[in-house]
Amino acid sequence: MIPVTTFAGKTVALFGLGGSGLATALALKAGGAHVVACDDNPAKMAETAAKGIETADLRHADWSRFASFILSPGVPLTHPEPHWSAKLAKGAGVEIIGDIELFCRERAKIAPNAPFVAITGTNGKSTTTALIAHILREAGRDVQMGGNIGTAILSLEPPSDDRIHVIECSSFQIDLTPSLAPTIGVHLNLSPDHIDRHGTMELYAAIKERLVAKAGLAVIGVDDPMSRAIAEACEARGVNVARVSVEPLGTKGVFADGETLVGVTDTDAAPMAGLSGIGSLRGAHNAQNAAAAVAVALALNVSPETIRSGLSTFPGLPHRMEEVGRIRDALFINDSKATNADSTEKALKSFDSIFWILGGKAKEGGIEPLRSYFPKIRKAYLIGAASDEFAKTLGADVPHVLCGTLDRAVAQSASDARALGAPAVVLLSPACASYDQFPNYEVRGNHFRDLVRALPGIEAKGA
Incomplete structure (x- = not known):
């Protein structure tokens, strides 16, 4: 668990007591905060109360006592219309954030240089997250993997300078993380998805862009027009960008030439690894995922030999080819x-x-x-x-x-x-x-x- 000490001595409201919501409530309590939690499911409320967390119907709460409101990413923030709890928080002038924002603030407080890799994209983000974590473990690194991929981020071990957090982020989670600034941000691709929750494709893309906008290194897939625009916008703002593609690149990054991954630097291009015969990484979409993972591993000083070993031993994810x-x-x-x-x-x-x-x-x-x-x-x-x-x-x-x-x-x-x-x-x-x-x-x-x-x-x- 990561105790959230940034809210020590403060009272916060929380809505949504699924896996990540309960983990968030417990992490806040462990860090010294007083949590008032709520859920539409009475059984979740009872389970939370049994763990020593105050529960209450936030419809009748005094919102002036809350320093922050923690919202589950599954609960509508803006579209098709804000959840009633979000409306109450906004009306009271209380900030609305999520569990990844709590992680970011805790990292900034206790280990600001701790390596943090955040991954998003309409498709492929779970495979890419798991592949990055696998390669880093092959390299002997201390890796904590979680977020949207399954393990709640605050259930992981705390940030430290020699521990790498590899975190999958959905658009819902990014929307609740205003201070998101990973060491390496990975944006894979964009296609229409979750428009009912974001209103328009343009707003959906803008939310995805936030993950790489303040990254130390932005690894961006450029095989669709909106993602190419994100790469160009980041570069124009001075962000360090590495592109990934299934087409040849003329700028820094990694691309797939058939089943060969080629690394491109400012001075040359050289084959890095082959995907032939790796059943868990079949198809052009997985070539893009693998190119992104290789770009991240290279940025974290993993040797080409270890990268090749990690690719060849990657077991893949259940239910994905x-x-x-x-x-x-x-x-x-x-x-x-x-x-x-x-x-x-x-x-x-x-x-x-x-x-x-x-x-x-x-x-x-x-x-x-x-x-x-x-x-x-x-x-x-x-x-x-x-x-x-x-x-x-x-x-x-x-x-x-x-x-x-x-x-x-x-x-x-x-x-x-x-x-x-x-x-x-x-x-x-x-x-x-x-x-x-x-x-x-x-x-x-x-x-x-x-x-x-x-x-x-x-x-x-x-x-």
Whole structure:
């Protein structure tokens, strides 16, 4: 835990008592603050009270007593309209911040030179965060990884000069972190997302830009126009910028030349590492992620040899093009995290001869944007609520069967892939939310993994 001593002796309000909210309340209490916590869920309120934190309905609180208001990033700050608690805080003139802001203030107080790497982007930020942490651990560094990737930042060990915090930041978290100024800020890419929470694409981009605007080094992906504009704006303000791309670069940074990562300095360009054969880093999107991780590692004085070792041993993340196992020529891939067409596109780009399991609760636009990849699909296996809609889209272009459940889809696709007698991929990449049949994509992916590992003749990976 990181005790938040910057609010010692002060009273703060807090709304949202999920994992990070409760961790924040306890860290504030450990640092000497008095916390008044609130949540819409009575069970969360009771759990928090049992840990010695005062709970109260903030609708009836005296806001003049609060030095700050800590808001969970999952709670609307501005759009589609501010949460009632945010309205009350703003009306009382009380600052609204989040747990990463508390970390930033504590770091500034106790270890201002502590290495802090912050990562954001519409896509790829979890993989890049995990890959950076993995390479740094390969180098023998003391690494603390958390934030949006899973472990609440204030549950980590405190900042120190020889400890590196590698933190994934969502746009919601950045919006609540006014003093964000990491040692190295990584911005990967931008595409439309969370517009309901930010109002416009321009506002969404402006929030993302804050992560790199005050960084000691800004590592910025430049493969989309808005991110290129962010790189140019940062450079114009005097920020030290390293670009990453899947296209050749003429300025400082790292780019992917096919499956080779090339480092570019002010004086030369030289191959740094290869991605060939690294299953956890398939596809152009992962080449961009790896290029960003290499740029960070080089900036933190990790040797090229260690970087290559870290890339080759990176296990990847569950449910993101995760290799589950193989039956002879048939490879089974768990990409349950692909909950929309944009995410599934990355998987379809990465494989050929695909037996595709898809469906669930459809997102706007369905799978029509994926039509150009239909020639890669040998057969599709439809599950869940979107089955009829997706069957119409696939039409006569892709052989398909309505399986209904994931259990039947795995059994039929495995049988068909085995019968092919040639290299093939059984790919769970649903292009849908899971909520019609599963609580979340993790449960869906875990079930797929269990089904595959139970298949006769499977050579399971990581079992």
